[in-house]
Amino acid sequence: MSSVYSEPSPAAPTSRHTLAVIVDNEPGVLARIAGLFSGRGYNIESLTVSETEHEKHLSRITIVTTGTEAEIEQIKAQLARLVPVHRVRDLSDEGPAIERELVLLKVVGQGDQRVEALRLAQAFGARTLDATLSSFIFEFTGALEDVERFIGIMADCGLVEVSRTGVAAMSRGAEAM
Template structure:
């Protein structure tokens, strides 16, 4: 039995790839084949011609494993560039969540009050429920969901992390 001595670190990787069928499967397969976990995964095309997509992957591992992931991603044919935002310098990271809650009376008033505090926007309202849209850091969303759980949480949908470097320079 091998004992892992390196500390596990959270890393946010952005991967620029050709926007074509099977690319995401290749990347997910790379992680699966080596037993690496993906904590969060988002994908969207990023240019007018729809030829390039940005994949944002959040993963954990010791530095040597993260280096190996980067090297293996860079060798895949449809990959243009791999950036470890965590090591690149200052970066912005956000997540979007839709949070459905149900309740009446004082619980409903408290839901609206908390939504205001967290800058969550009601995007659907009925007489007995709300769906709130919330963007921000993972911790902010986790806290909002935990508070709503006490008031009548019904359902949560989350996008996963997207991120990019700060400043005028592109990735």
């Protein structure tokens, strides 16, 4: 009995995508969208939701996910088929989108560590929201790479707690959702 050996096919490349979804602002919509992702084994890296058109009771959901081009196309098609979904746009397909995230960081330290934390926060343009004799809470808003860098630097200055909002994104240019 002979066996035929074949090289495993290379995995399709994955990429990060930011999806903007306009939905009815009603109970259960977010659970249905999260269920769509979890039921198919897709990961949500970031998720933000807020009502954006009060009169029409519409909310905007911004989802950051990673997948192959085929997986992303499937996610977009499945999202578009959900009843409360009005529009789905892949901001990543439209060129570089404007993406920002807000982070709150609590840093605990004494002496030189405390002075260094304050100096670095000022260098990044972070706001000091709270200061005690042993801690600071800083607010920083920026691009994802800048947020990650700020968190990494503060880790060496006594970082004890982080709270992040998730990505808020918008495509460039005059066209609206």
